[in-house]
Amino acid sequence: QQPGAAAQTFEATFAHVVRPTIAKGQAADMFAEMVAERSGGRITINVFPDSQLGNDREITEQMQLGDIEFNAPFTGVLPAFVAQTQLFDLPFVFPDSRAVYDAMHGEVGDILDQYLLDQGLRVLGYWAGGFKHITNGVRPIRTPADMAGMRIRVSQSPLLIAQMRALGASGIDIPFAELYTALQQGTVDGQENSLANIYTRRFYEANQYMTLSGHGYLGYIFLVSESFFQQLSPDLQQIVVDVAREVGEWQWDAAIAEDEEFLAQIRATGTNVIELTPQQRQAFIDATRPVYEEFARTVPAGAELLAALERATAR
Amino acid sequence: MQVLLLFVVLLALGVPIAVATGFSALLYMTLEAGRSFGVVIQSMFSGVDSFALMAIPFFIFAGDIMLEGGVSRRLIVFAKRLVGWTAGGLPITGVLSSMFFAALSGSSPATVAAVGGIMIPSMQDAKYTKKFAVGLMCASGALGIIIPPSITLLVYGVVAEESIAALFLAGLMPGIFIGLVLIIAAYIMARKQPYVKDPFPTLKEVLVAFRDALWGLAMPLIILGGIYLGVFTPTEAAAVAVGYSLFVSLFIYREITFHEVITKIAKKSVVISAVIMYIIANAEILGRYLTFRRVPTQLASIILQYADTPVMVLLLINLLLLLVGMIMSPSAAVIILAPLFLPAVTAMGVHPIHFGVVMVVNLAIGMVTPPFGLNLYVAAGIGKMSVAQVTQAVFPFIILYILALLVITFVPALSMAILG
Amino acid sequence: MRRFLLFVETYIAGILMIVTSLLIFLQVVLRYVFSYSIIWAEEFARYGIVWFVFLGSSLAVHEGAHASVDVLIKLLPTKVYRVFAALAIVISIGFTATVAWFGIRMVIRIAQIGNITPALGIPMYIPYLAIPIGSLMMTWRFAEKLIEAIKPGGDASVGRGEGN
Numbered sequence: 001q002q003p004g005a006a007a008q009t010f011e012a013t014f015a016h017v018v019r020p021t022i023a024k025g026q027a028a029d030m031f032a033e034m035v036a037e038r039s040g041g042r043i044t045i046n047v048f049p050d051s052q053l054g055n056d057r058e059i060t061e062q063m064q065l066g067d068i069e070f071n072a073p074f075t076g077v078l079p080a081f082v083a084q085t086q087l088f089d090l091p092f093v094f095p096d097s098r099a100v101y102d103a104m105h106g107e108v109g110d111i112l113d114q115y116l117l118d119q120g121l122r123v124l125g126y127w128a129g130g131f132k133h134i135t136n137g138v139r140p141i142r143t144p145a146d147m148a149g150m151r152i153r154v155s156q157s158p159l160l161i162a163q164m165r166a167l168g169a170s171g172i173d174i175p176f177a178e179l180y181t182a183l184q185q186g187t188v189d190g191q192e193n194s195l196a197n198i199y200t201r202r203f204y205e206a207n208q209y210m211t212l213s214g215h216g217y218l219g220y221i222f223l224v225s226e227s228f229f230q231q232l233s234p235d236l237q238q239i240v241v242d243v244a245r246e247v248g249e250w251q252w253d254a255a256i257a258e259d260e261e262f263l264a265q266i267r268a269t270g271t272n273v274i275e276l277t278p279q280q281r282q283a284f285i286d287a288t289r290p291v292y293e294e295f296a297r298t299v300p301a302g303a304e305l306l307a308a309l310e311r312a313t314a315r
Numbered sequence: 316m317q318v319l320l321l322f323v324v325l326l327a328l329g330v331p332i333a334v335a336t337g338f339s340a341l342l343y344m345t346l347e348a349g350r351s352f353g354v355v356i357q358s359m360f361s362g363v364d365s366f367a368l369m370a371i372p373f374f375i376f377a378g379d380i381m382l383e384g385g386v387s388r389r390l391i392v393f394a395k396r397l398v399g400w401t402a403g404g405l406p407i408t409g410v411l412s413s414m415f416f417a418a419l420s421g422s423s424p425a426t427v428a429a430v431g432g433i434m435i436p437s438m439q440d441a442k443y444t445k446k447f448a449v450g451l452m453c454a455s456g457a458l459g460i461i462i463p464p465s466i467t468l469l470v471y472g473v474v475a476e477e478s479i480a481a482l483f484l485a486g487l488m489p490g491i492f493i494g495l496v497l498i499i500a501a502y503i504m505a506r507k508q509p510y511v512k513d514p515f516p517t518l519k520e521v522l523v524a525f526r527d528a529l530w531g532l533a534m535p536l537i538i539l540g541g542i543y544l545g546v547f548t549p550t551e552a553a554a555v556a557v558g559y560s561l562f563v564s565l566f567i568y569r570e571i572t573f574h575e576v577i578t579k580i581a582k583k584s585v586v587i588s589a590v591i592m593y594i595i596a597n598a599e600i601l602g603r604y605l606t607f608r609r610v611p612t613q614l615a616s617i618i619l620q621y622a623d624t625p626v627m628v629l630l631l632i633n634l635l636l637l638l639v640g641m642i643m644s645p646s647a648a649v650i651i652l653a654p655l656f657l658p659a660v661t662a663m664g665v666h667p668i669h670f671g672v673v674m675v676v677n678l679a680i681g682m683v684t685p686p687f688g689l690n691l692y693v694a695a696g697i698g699k700m701s702v703a704q705v706t707q708a709v710f711p712f713i714i715l716y717i718l719a720l721l722v723i724t725f726v727p728a729l730s731m732a733i734l735g
Numbered sequence: 736m737r738r739f740l741l742f743v744e745t746y747i748a749g750i751l752m753i754v755t756s757l758l759i760f761l762q763v764v765l766r767y768v769f770s771y772s773i774i775w776a777e778e779f780a781r782y783g784i785v786w787f788v789f790l791g792s793s794l795a796v797h798e799g800a801h802a803s804v805d806v807l808i809k810l811l812p813t814k815v816y817r818v819f820a821a822l823a824i825v826i827s828i829g830f831t832a833t834v835a836w837f838g839i840r841m842v843i844r845i846a847q848i849g850n851i852t853p854a855l856g857i858p859m860y861i862p863y864l865a866i867p868i869g870s871l872m873m874t875w876r877f878a879e880k881l882i883e884a885i886k887p888g889g890d891a892s893v894g895r896g897e898g899n
């Protein structure tokens with residue numbers, strides 16, 4: 001380090017795409033505040049929520065170009081940057097939130113960290129999103145057979161489309177911005193999303209049935225641009241890493257509590273919420289198993305990741 | 316703020332609007348805000364890379380195919396037989412068509428492209444002044460984001476954490492109210508013009524015109540029915556319109572060839588849509604710069620600091636939204652400003668749903684005001700007029716919109732009564 | 736060069752307009768009739784539009800279709816007006832050339848990073864390439880306008896303002 005580096009000050013941008021009022025948005029603000037405080041003002045972080053500086057793909061690209069320093073993108077957009085993150089699009093990977101936390105803070109997380117770092121993105125933590133559930137406007141879904149012939153909106157991922165096909169439904173691509181009206185008009189029969197999205201985007205207004213399938217997981221990966229991180233002196237790097245860990249732990253608890261709150265809110269609206277028995281759930285797990293082979297076949301080092309995942313969830 | 320000054324100077328020099336925008340934004344983005352080439356290029360790309368905007372070029376293309384392929388001519392004859400004998404019949408039909416289309420589409424420039432493409436030529440055919448025809452269709456297209464469904468109300472619902480269904484309901488009466496204001500204005504203005512009033516048609520004339528226009532008349536039915544029944548989304552409807560009008564023009568009327576579609580019609584539509592979307596691309600750099608420098612946020616805090624009575628606050632918010640609506644897209648404006656204003660106005664007793672309607676009406680006006688009102692550019696492209704001429708043409712309607720906005724702002728019942 | 740530009744502007748842009756709209760039309764038919772969705776249709780259409788917008792912007796320069804406000808400078812004496820009009824074109828050239836330069840750097844950088852598009856899985860620099868190519872063509876077209884504007888008796892107007 002050159003002399004005087006310790007006195008150097010940094011101004012950074014944290015851009016994300018969610019409301020500042022939900023756990024992820026609050027965590028972003030909290031991170032910015034705590035870093036400013038602990039660094040004695042040597043690092044200032046300006047937070048831009050609500051996609052003000054672009055969508056997740058654009059923000060992450062700006063991180064690689066050196067214009068934005070922090071983001072916690074949704075795992076679903078990261079395959080365009082790192083193919084291995086398609087892991088999150090697999091069906092029934094994690095039985096519960098605890099399993100997600102353990103896997104991401106263990107061997108699986110370590111493998112993904114390296115792939116992301118190769119793209120100039122340093123992982124500061126894995127943040128909780130929530131499990132994905134299915135809403136639809138046709139009939140209560142309790143078995144895969146109930147989904148036969150349904151058109152379910154999924155985001156543009158081959159694995160998600162394969163999942164719907166395995167369940168006898170069709171995976172249909174409708175842009176997120178048009179989804180509410182598409183559900184309302186019946187252009188698609190249903191969609192799959194986290195409770196946070198189902199509640200804040202009001203999908204329950206357009207679909208009266210919600211099955212708590214928990215078939216997928218929607219997570220966030222908290223990233224800092226590697227080029228920015230390397231400009232920081234070791235003590236500042238340590239502050240960033242420490243604060244990220246503390247905020248990450250807070251975010252995890254807050255997001256899980258929030259998810260329960262969203263579920264209660266959705267129930268209160270009179271939405272028909274269907275819970276699956278263990279046997280019913282198993283039928284969905286069995287039906288979607290072939291998707292794992294597709295992942296192992298199409299994603300580089302996919303088999304290795306699946307093995308690590310198995311070790312993590314076996315415990 | 317200096318960036319806007321530079322923009323105005325360049326504009327006055329006669330630099331194309333898109334270049335004046337992009338040049339000043341690029342300069343400030345890189346030199347003042349220290350952002351890299353990547354932000355500039357990504358902003359331009361992102362401005363155009365949008366599924367919702369797709370409806371603009373497609374509806375323009377469909378309109379041009381119908382014009383060259385003989386579909387429009389037959390529709391115009393039918394419309395003239397049906398309503399051409401009444402005072403203001405065609406302009407009123409134009410406003411009503413916009414209201415119907417607005418009830419299915421969430422976008423305001425798409426409404427101008429879809430309805431104006433037919434109604435502007437038909438009004439001109441009846442010798443209404445071009446200025447009147449273009450101004451009226453440009454203004455009534457703004458109903459696209461007020462009458463539900465509305466992309467802007469949807470974005471507001473998410474940001475304000477309010478029911479989207481309730482917001483859509485709340486937008487209905489204000490939308491119809493503005494529609495009625497426009498219809499009355501169209502009637503009064505039409506009577507003052509030396510337009511050609513057709514003789515009262517015989518039943519045979521109407522039936523012949525109906526038979527000739529049948530293929531064309533099926534189009535709005537297919538479009539409206541298809542969206543209503545959920546066969547396709549409002550954006551996809553624009554592509555369906557292209558497919559259908561190509562089919563009718565090439566295979567039924569056979570007035571054009573496929574070669575003409577590429578060399579003449581598509582070429583013309585490409586130029587018109589490129590002009591509009593190149594402005595959007597450059598406006599996006601400016602929008603991102605202003606956001607990065609938090610300019611709208613600063614203006615909002617000034618207002619909240621200095622206004623003390625509820626009436627003052629609402630008036631000043633209206634004023635700011637009108638200004639911001641001139642520069643930023645409605646969705647971007649809602650995302651940035653709604654969270655800033657909501658706590659203040661709800662503390663004053665304004666219902667968040669009512670405020671959402673007020674915001675959207677404000678931003679709808681922004682769609683017809685220079686420099687970045689997209690409706691102006693769509694109308695200018697369709698009507699082959701300069702933006703300055705369209706602005707002049709739409710001016711009387713802007714005044715009406717502002718009066719209607721004041722009513723909607725200070726009579727909450729207009730929006731809220733329907734919710735009970 | 737002129738013929739080549741006109742070919743690209745007319746045929747490539749025109750065909751892209753037709754292909755993107757018919758692709759979305761096909762998507763609707765497939766979904767409604769077969770409950771099937773082409774995963775890359777929407778993405779292809781969006782990027783196709785980006786391409787025809789930037790190619791079409793060049794054609795729009797050639798045809799003098801870009802909107803401008805020349806009410807003020809039209810009030811000036813003819814000689815002064817011509818100077819201002821030429822200045823406006825020079826500024827436009829400066830802008831489109833800068834965007835082309837930025838665009839080339841962006842394309843190189845994105846190609847180095849190796850990002851791909853989410854649905855089509857093609858390199859991300861291919862959609863971005865529309866910006867430098869379109870901007871280079873616009874620069875050429877503005878340069879033609881400049882030559883025309885400084886020629887005695889030539890047409891000095893940049894875009895579609897009040898005059899035409």
Ligand code: NA
Pocket residue numbers: 416417418419420421422458459460461462463464465
């Ligand atoms: Na609408």
Ligand code: NA
Pocket residue numbers: 640641642680681682683684685686687688689
């Ligand atoms: Na405007």
